[in-house]
Amino acid sequence: MAENVIDISNLKKYFAEVKALDGINFSVKKGIIFGMLGPNGAGKTTTIETMTGLYQRDEGEISILGLDPERSLKTLQKKMGVQLQSPSLFPRLKVVEILNLFASFYQNPLKISNVLSQIGLQNKKDSWVKKLSGGQKHRLAVGLAMISNGELIFLDEPTTGLDPQARQDLWNVIKNLKAEGKTVFLTTHYMDEAQKLCDDLVILDKGKIIAHGSPEKLINDYFKDRVIELEDMGLNNSFKERIKKEVFYNRLSFEEKKGHVLLYSDQIDKTLKSLFQLADNYERELNDVVIRKATLEDVFLKITGREYRDEAV
């Protein structure tokens, strides 16, 4: 049996009458990037904060590095690194100074220069924390989690609000952590992030785990279908009706907001043939036909029947 770094069983956490976590179970193996995916308000942050001792659980068992955070928090604090919500403990401290300060909390911290280069803030090392941009503060917060050199790193939505380049950079940092043998637990509400980074993944919705597995496994289990996306523009309602009746598909969805028609199908050639046949018969041109694999977003849609609300904060 592979060593588990985190073992969570039947974890429950209530806030007054609200069931923030309604009996969740999962384990995290050593040395992987474990992702918890879910829309805002699903309970991701509550999970992290209960695991790291900021909340007391109402029910269930938690084992982090073999320790119960409610009983051995002091020991645990030295062995883990957790990304803080905001690094602005001392807003007028320089980046290098706050890293030094946090390094002094731990017995065997990483080298400051090493962390600075990983989070890409070398040229900002003498800037005050408060003068950093949102993305830079985010990266610093991840740096403060890394500097502990703990074997387990918790990252709570580390890339929320970052521009694409900064996200890419941070993904590389997270992959590096794994390469160094550390275990990373991260929450995200980006489907693509979970798909690209995570070895193992749970999908959390309304305080419950609704799916668990590697991204590939989840897509395979729940969604062997391919997806054909059509541009909605220029398709009138009668033509849409005909698609409904005359084209082969397993599931059809009109995404008015995105201006897409989605055709899910397990026999892609049959679907395409009937689609082009229809277009031919009515002398229609089909613009921007895209064929792709299903994504976690499609998985989410299929499991919950709700569209995934990707509301970046």
Added chain:
Amino acid sequence: MKLFKEVFIANIKELLRDKSGMFWLVAFPVIFVFIFGLIFTGNTGQQSYTIGLVLEGSSVINNNIEKVLLKNPSFNIRKGSQEEEVNALQEGKRELVIIIPEIGFDLNSQYDIQILYNRDLNGTANIIISSLKEIFYSIERRLTEQTELFNIRPEAIQAKTLSDFDYILPGILAMAILQLGLFGSFQFLNLREKGIIRGLGVTPLSRSVILSSEILMRLIIALIQTILIVFLGKWLFDVQITGNLLQVFGIVIIGALSFISLGYMLITFADSMESGRGIVQVVQFPMLFLSGIFFPVEFFPSYIKPIIKALPLTYLGNALREVMVGIPAQTTMQRNIIILLLWTLVTLVLTIKFWKWE
């Protein structure tokens, strides 16, 4: 201990780089010393009274009386007709008007010397009248050639003169300590409100280290403010500092502890930065005026006196005034210190009871 040192150094850097914070802590008390110093150390020398003199005759004796009055340095004599002088009195331009009839050499008759004064200035008038009486009796004795039984010889001795500013300077220090204690608690309130204190729960840094380094920091600032205020007062405005600096430091530390504790107690009842500001303002503003740190409270109505007696700032002001410039308070030093310590104890207990880290 190593953690405490690191956090304390971070705290110092944070403070030194916060320009507006530094302004409130350093420049503000300094500006206060300047403003009050310039206002209250003006010429507080001898007071002179403007007196209207109406002479209804010009006999030798009348002229003599005039000469004697003119020689008196306390009197600023204006001569005029009765009508002019009474008008001037009514307009408030004279403290008092003396009307002297023609005084002949008939020493057996009696002459009425009329003195008119503003009823509202009873006290001042009495002082002037008694010295006028003195002058007239001495003239009378000379005229009637009675030997003087008493020769009153006023003699001035050099004594310490206290200006209003001597009273105010310790008050400025007391105010600075009050504000340091109360407003200083916002730093923690801010960290608490932003969830930063809570977030630290995932690191080995104990939250009490943050708090204790803040407190030590503020005690040091209090001492720096003391040095600034004492030396500015002494060098620029010639305030006689009678006490020794170590005693002043002792009182400052005791006072700072009680207001730091009060500040933390107040923010335990605040759930946001705004409500914190509100609560602190409500407490500090009346305290500034009722504690008598800038002016004596003797003339406050009696129903306010119990409040004044309950305020810690009253006792800090009393203690600092006694120890810095030697103005004894109505309360003993022992009482001042005990009441400040009691305030510290009570607010500390309440703070611990209701304290919120998050």
